[in-house]
Amino acid sequence: MHDYQHKAIEKKWQEKWDEKECFKAYNDFTKPKYYPLVEFPYPSGQGLHVGHPRPYTALDIVARKRRLEGYNVLYTMGWDAFGLPTENYAIKNHIHPATVTEQNIIRFKEQLKSLGLSFDWSREINTTDPNYYKWTQWIFIKLFEHGLAYKKEMDINWCTSCKVGLANEEVVGGVCERCGGEVVKRSKSQWMLKITEYADRLIDDLDDLDYIERVKIQQKNWIGKSIGMEIDFKTTTDDILRVFTTRPDTIYGATYMVISPEHPLIREHADQIKNLEALNAYREEAKRKSDFERTEMNKDKTGVEIEGISAINPATQKEIPIWISDYVLMSYGTGAIMAVPGHDARDWDFAKEFNLPIVEVVSGGNVEEGAYTDNANGVIVNSDIINGLRVPEAKEKIASFLEEKGLGAKRVNFKLRDWVFSRQRYWGEPMPLVSCPTCGWVTIPESELPLTLPEVESYEPTDNGESPLATMKDWIETTCPKCGGPAHRETDTMPQWAGSSWYFLRYCDPFNDDAFASMESLNYWMPVDWYNGGMEHTTLHLLYSRFWHKFLFDIGAVNTKEPYAKRTSHGMILGENNEKMSKSRGNVVNPDDIIQEFGADTLRMYEMFIGDFEKSVPWSDNSVKGCRRFLDRVWHLQENIVEGTAYSKSLETLMHKTIKKVSEDYETLKFNTAIAALMTLLNEFKKVDHINEAEIKTFLIMLNPVSPHMTEEMWSVLGFEGMIVDQKWPQFDPEKVIDDVVEMAVQINGKVRSTITIAIDATAEDAHNLAMKDSKIIQFTEGKKIVKEIFVPGKIYNIVVK
Ligand code: ANZ
Ligand code: ZN
Numbered sequence: 001m002h003d004y005q006h007k008a009i010e011k012k013w014q015e016k017w018d019e020k021e022c023f024k025a026y027n028d029f030t031k032p033k034y035y036p037l038v039e040f041p042y043p044s045g046q047g048l049h050v051g052h053p054r055p056y057t058a059l060d061i062v063a064r065k066r067r068l069e070g071y072n073v074l075y076t077m078g079w080d081a082f083g084l085p086t087e088n089y090a091i092k093n094h095i096h097p098a099t100v101t102e103q104n105i106i107r108f109k110e111q112l113k114s115l116g117l118s119f120d121w122s123r124e125i126n127t128t129d130p131n132y133y134k135w136t137q138w139i140f141i142k143l144f145e146h147g148l149a150y151k152k153e154m155d156i157n158w159c160t161s162c163k164v165g166l167a168n169e170e171v172v173g174g175v176c177e178r179c180g181g182e183v184v185k186r187s188k189s190q191w192m193l194k195i196t197e198y199a200d201r202l203i204d205d206l207d208d209l210d211y212i213e214r215v216k217i218q219q220k221n222w223i224g225k226s227i228g229m230e231i232d233f234k235t236t237t238d239d240i241l242r243v244f245t246t247r248p249d250t251i252y253g254a255t256y257m258v259i260s261p262e263h264p265l266i267r268e269h270a271d272q273i274k275n276l277e278a279l280n281a282y283r284e285e286a287k288r289k290s291d292f293e294r295t296e297m298n299k300d301k302t303g304v305e306i307e308g309i310s311a312i313n314p315a316t317q318k319e320i321p322i323w324i325s326d327y328v329l330m331s332y333g334t335g336a337i338m339a340v341p342g343h344d345a346r347d348w349d350f351a352k353e354f355n356l357p358i359v360e361v362v363s364g365g366n367v368e369e370g371a372y373t374d375n376a377n378g379v380i381v382n383s384d385i386i387n388g389l390r391v392p393e394a395k396e397k398i399a400s401f402l403e404e405k406g407l408g409a410k411r412v413n414f415k416l417r418d419w420v421f422s423r424q425r426y427w428g429e430p431m432p433l434v435s436c437p438t439c440g441w442v443t444i445p446e447s448e449l450p451l452t453l454p455e456v457e458s459y460e461p462t463d464n465g466e467s468p469l470a471t472m473k474d475w476i477e478t479t480c481p482k483c484g485g486p487a488h489r490e491t492d493t494m495p496q497w498a499g500s501s502w503y504f505l506r507y508c509d510p511f512n513d514d515a516f517a518s519m520e521s522l523n524y525w526m527p528v529d530w531y532n533g534g535m536e537h538t539t540l541h542l543l544y545s546r547f548w549h550k551f552l553f554d555i556g557a558v559n560t561k562e563p564y565a566k567r568t569s570h571g572m573i574l575g576e577n578n579e580k581m582s583k584s585r586g587n588v589v590n591p592d593d594i595i596q597e598f599g600a601d602t603l604r605m606y607e608m609f610i611g612d613f614e615k616s617v618p619w620s621d622n623s624v625k626g627c628r629r630f631l632d633r634v635w636h637l638q639e640n641i642v643e644g645t646a647y648s649k650s651l652e653t654l655m656h657k658t659i660k661k662v663s664e665d666y667e668t669l670k671f672n673t674a675i676a677a678l679m680t681l682l683n684e685f686k687k688v689d690h691i692n693e694a695e696i697k698t699f700l701i702m703l704n705p706v707s708p709h710m711t712e713e714m715w716s717v718l719g720f721e722g723m724i725v726d727q728k729w730p731q732f733d734p735e736k737v738i739d740d741v742v743e744m745a746v747q748i749n750g751k752v753r754s755t756i757t758i759a760i761d762a763t764a765e766d767a768h769n770l771a772m773k774d775s776k777i778i779q780f781t782e783g784k785k786i787v788k789e790i791f792v793p794g795k796i797y798n799i800v801v802k
Contacts, residue, residue, distance in 0.1 A: 068701065079127065118708070203225060527565045662702045708724070
């Protein structure tokens with residue numbers, strides 16, 4: 001017979017699945033449901049990357065298995081299509097971004113279809129479709145109505161190359177996450193979302209979720225909850241300089257203070273300050289640095305002492321100097337710190353640099369050599385009223401002392417900042433807001449949604465930092481929905497994170513015109529049962545969407561307080577030499593080429609077999625070929641099938657074991673070992689003369705989620721009834737997966753004293769452990785010394801005692 005003809009066969013089954021609507025999620029709310037979700041892609045001009053199929057195939061396996069288990073499965077796809085690369089491409093090539101998006105989507109969809117993913121394409125959504133972003137705007141209006149959206153003049157991260165404001169999360173390693181361009185500070189009036197109001201819940205509710213641990217940790221660190229105190233230091237100008245500290249117990253060691261270069265103290269007391277020029281020069285320099293550069297642990301410490309003003313330490317009553325330095329950020333705490341060089345590493349570096357006094361206040365280290373920071377349970381010294389106490393008690397005592405004197409209060413701080421929600425760009429959702437001279441900011445009525453993007457002449461961002469929409473006079477000028485007077489529209493657009501913050505809700509009911517989804521559909525489908533996505537989205541998309549969802553829950557618009565019951569994450573696929581795939585390195589593998597040459601079933605299997613799903617792995621052409629060879633061997637099994645409705649004796653145990661292994665491994669991201677188990681079973685098939693129908697059927701069903709086309713074809717060629725997608729997932733018999741056991745004689749000094757029932761492949765250690773529980777063996781060994789043990793696997797266990 002001829003080999004597996006992947007081109008014709010894969011196309012045939014893709015058409016058949018489409019035509020028979022095999023993967024449609026039904027609104028039959030009586031059936032058990034399952035909702036697996038993968039992060040929808042940004043349809044870039046580059047098309048699909050070989051990294052994309054990895055998570056998509058993984059959850060496709062779960063989706064296909066669930067359907068065979070009788071679930072109504074919602075597994076679908078959409079497009080996260082607003083965003084800068086499309087806009088930049090549109091500018092360069094003078095095409096409308098909507099046209100670019102449309103073209104990219106066509107290409108992406110074709111590629112995804114050629115992978116044979118079991119998406120319900122009838123639910124496809126696109127964040128740039130006005131019928132979709134109508135509801136993104138609606139949610140924004142709700143946020144605004146509930147006081148969670150506000151406008152604020154602030155220093156923002158400005159990408160000098162994209163010419164756009166960036167959220168903190170979008171600045172990675174001091175540069176723009178998207179383009180790698182230089183990021184500077186710029187003052188701009190921005191729309192903000194109060195995600196900080198949800199900080200505690202975003203941490204606490206993680207406890208009830210089945211998220212992998214590293215995702216939970218990253219979310220917690222990003223939110224960065226710090227429990228401490230705000231303490232007031234008096235200055236010699238009779239002002240109050242308030243600091244935030246997590247270590248009030250070290251206050252006796254505060255030998256100087258540091259304020260952020262942006263701190264208002266300098267502006268407010270310019271006349272008392274003697275070295276204003278030096279300070280201003282330093283402040284100018286700090287402006288050019290990103291927060292990331294400023295707070296890097298190992299950087300050389302810089303700063304300038306404020307001459308003319310100093311502070312009084314409220315505990316020691318000593319006068320201490322005040323410095324400005326860029327390692328203190330205005331955006332955290334109060335923008336001022338009490339510096340404790342004995343026990344804080346950055347303060348220590350700074351004190352050494354500028355010859356400031358270092359005082360030990362927690363014993364156990366050597367503060368002349370370095371800050372003693374690992375002191376959570378240390379004993380306090382040189383600290384008057386708290387001497388001799390351990391750190392936790394000292395914290396409590398000094399807190400009460402300062403509170404009683406009105407000098408301080410307990411305080412919780414978060415690293416998390418409010419979400420900068422404005423972009424001065426064209427290709428995003430218009431903000432549904434108008435500014436009225438009498439009424440202020442007013443949302444447009446729901447009946448006017450969607451507020452569509454107008455056609456503009458040019459999408460070029462402007463250097464004055466305004467959106468291209470700002471040039472559209474006709475569009476901007478409008479009337480106030482409240483008072484009817486002249487007003488103008490907001491010209492900023494929403495960030496790309498907006499549309500992806502709720503898309504999984506739209507999948508539940510994608511064509512609803514009266515709500516983003518009906519409560520009935522949400523009640524049935526939500527929460528998402530299993531969400532898989534990249535680690536790079538843990539602190540951005542995952543946090544943003546949890547925040548929106550919690551808000552929607554609070555206003556009664558959704559039925560669950562969390563959107564995703566379970567979250568897992570995949571590793572990247574790297575180039576052959578273990579580097580990131582990129583055009584510039586010339587190591588990009590195009591999935592189309594692999595599908596063309598080896599077939600989608602091979603690519604799918606390869607990506608699942610390539611290694612630990614959670615780790616990054618280098619691409620390997622050889623392993624691709626290996627997977628194709630395996631599939632070819634499976635294909636040729638057709639030649640050896642005999643009749644039979646039950647597993648044959650010789651294969652029975654292995655069949656049951658394989659079902660158990662594959663079923664469990666598909667659920668726990670161990671796709672590679674599941675495939676290895678199928679390979680072992682195939683080898684056994686090849687050893688025995690014939691395999692029967694029962695065996696091949698089970699084998700094909702188990703392989704189907706990984707390589708769906710070829711398995712369907714074989715099912716059909718072998719004349720089995722229906723399609724695999726209509727079958728049931730095979731079950732194993734627990735009694736038949738137990739390893740073969742033997743009765744093993746246990747000898748003491750050469751005489752058989754007892755027997756143990758033990759697995760045929762048990763080790764000496766297993767035998768020892770079992771024997772030592774046997775009452776007769778205990779009787780003969782008690783109080784004696786075991787001098788030797790002889791173990792013959794599967795045969796005998798002999799113990800020599802003295
Ligand atoms: C005195 C002290 C003594 C501190 C000590 C630490 C150790 P987390 O845990 O990250 O919240 N700090 C406060 N505001 C700051 C700002 N705007 N920029 C830079 N650093 C700031 O860290 C809180 C600690 O970071 C605070 O506690 C403060 O230093 C510093 F042995 O106060 B600490
Ligand atoms: Zn008005």
